Amino acid sequence: MADQVRRIGPLLVAIGVAIAGAAAPLGAVGGEQASDVDVKAAFLFNFAKFTNWPDLAGAAPIQLCVVGDEPIGSALAQLTRGQTIDQHPVVVRTGDVASPVPCHLLFLSSRVHDVAAVIDLRRALPILTVGDGDRFTAAGGMIQLFVESSRMRFAINVDAVQRAHLKISSRVLGLAKIVKDDHAQ
């Protein structure tokens, strides 16, 4: 066995060198650039920060649910670790549409099948629905994330928000592309 290790040794050294080489360009990254996954997660956290839920008791946790996109789920979990929103702890859950978890914010990725039906089921419930599919607000969703000239943008369907008795801060509404049911994207 020692013999084997001796012969694997050079490979390990090669791996070390390769990693050192690979790590070098890392320092150059950062600043104004970030992955879409991290940026989407940061938007989700911000939407939660600037939304008022009618039924939120004392120190009840705010549950952020991510469906159909595990990378965004784990980015959001990492981003919100130890964070609170007005003394409400933040809990991130990932899963599928069928799992019965109460959500305050529900992110439905473009990969979720039949988004319209999923949303329809929660129509009058105070759940802030966010998606990154092409026709998310048209399907009854509240906030649609999209990329425009390499920047993340979002559209808000104010009718859908109103129906659910949610209040989104004017600070967020001011940055959004506003759509209504009949003109939804």
Next chain:
Amino acid sequence: MTSRQFVALLAVVGMLPPIDLRAQGSSDLASTSIEDLLNIEVVSASHIQQRRSDVPAAVFVITADDIRRSGATLVPELLRGVPGMFVARINATGWAISARGFNDLWANKLLVLIDGRSVYSRTFSGVDWSSLDLPLGDIERIEVIRGPGGSVWGANAVNGVINIITKSAADTQGAVVGVESGTADLDRVGVRYGSASGRTAYRISSQWSDGGSPGTASGNPIDESWQRWSAGLRLDWANGADKIVTEASVVAERDWPLWASFAGPAPSLSLAPPTSADSLVTPTAMFGWTHALASGASFETKFFTDLRRRRIGNGTSQDEGFGEAEAQFNTKIGGRHAIAVGGGFRRSQVNVGGSIGYSLTPSDVDFDTASGFAQDDITLGRDVRVSLGSRFEHDDKAGNALDPSVRAMWDIAPHHRAWAAVSHADRTPSATDLFVRYNFATAPGPGGLPVLVGYRGNSDFHDEEVTNIEAGYRLERRTASIDINAYRAAFTNLSTTEPMAPSLEPTPAPLHLFAGYELRNLQTATATGVEFAAHWVPVANWRVDASYTGFRFTPRVDPASRDAIAASFDGNAPARQWQVRSSGSIGPIDVDGSVYGASRLEQMQVPGYTRVDARVAVAVSPRLTIAATGRNLLDSSHQEFAENPYVVASTDVRRSIGVHLEWRIK
């Protein structure tokens, strides 16, 4: 673990510090204002990642929720009931696990990966399930892909690929202690701690398991006690377009040997009775880096190493070490093509020593394997996608292999999809296939010459090959899904065991006649089957899953073959398997149960059986969960598999009642 092995492990772990340093100056998106977020340039980090129902292959996913509700204690138990898989417990530490037939302790047509790290053993082309001692709570999901995956995954992905994906360090924060115990099952204590700062998150977990309860073989008591300790580390670092995952683990096991020849009827010259327990030590390490480019393309590279050191109680040693480096580039061309190209290099080293009964000639075997692959996923119109791919592999012992595949998926209507695929895969020869020598027994021969009866590998052994045609249909709705597929696999160059003409051998002294068997490629076969899975959510807190597997194996033996049992080989898999599983929640109480049935193993003469497993868990508080499990409730004991009785003892699966406590400390 020898000091050199430890140094090798440290060499990889020692690469961690740069990650920590870089974590400090990074921007923190959590505190970035929403106005500033609008000004960040986004780069896509999503690779050619597809949803399960998007993949034109027979795929089944076991989720973290399924794992928790299963009440299972070991990874193999989670795979039972997955359509197309056959899982049988041979004895306390031995498992027969395969997809679509060819099952036994050394099943060699299934590839298993943990977070992309292959745990393929070149000693026997299979998986040493004992060395996979992952805490089940650390697993995010298990993807089971049946059928050849050679075009993407390479050697050994003949009948299936199992991807075990562990939770990110960010998802396993805080401290958790778990304790479990069962009347005829293992006792275990496990701990996990996870923490994070800035862009870095890590977790460490460790568990001690004691399978100390005495077993039975055909009703007679047998010592099959074992103890296993494992520890693992995962460290994640992410900054914008870059993500780095580093993992290291070690498993140490001690088990009472079940090599049956000690007790078996065959007169054994060679395998001295065991004087001590078997032991296994397996340190592993992995480093993976993914970088997303502004163009939407991404680059990923991965390095891993794995050492396995097994000591058999009669003085035999079986050691294996390997190191592998891989790189992959993903990009999109136009709106239609998603391209993935990549390659890798692997060096494996196998050594067997210390025994006259079991050896390799030469005792040290090195394999160097280089491979490259390319895949193009083409979108044709709105409803059809075609995927073309191939992998080329060069192995210094096995030669060249080309494993192409063509797959297509058609969206028939909303919720309805059909897919079809034709694919080819190779199983490259293992060190055992090529160079093994077993000596079984001696007998007096003609003219006073002793006769040595044994078995040897064949350095001319070729790749075993399969060409597979399959098609499937999926219906996926919110509260129900149906997934059904059928396949026909044509195997060529399958192994047979051929008697050799007796020859004179001077060593080991004295001069003797060797009358043995040799490995050849003199069998072809056809396997056909149908696999079905469905789920239904009748009300919000209740879910029912069902699966069915039908399997038929038809061997054809070359007229030149004199293998006496090849013609009756049935793949060592039951013709029919089925499972129905119910998962429900009433407030803080989870109630889960499953019924699993397997039909008779014809060639092994193992009767069919039905097993019932159940679990009730109560979340006493947000921090404490108590679960009671009942396993194999229908009968006091039954046999699931009959490995060659001259080699390994097969023991009974017994009824077991257990408890499991999980306490989240912070």
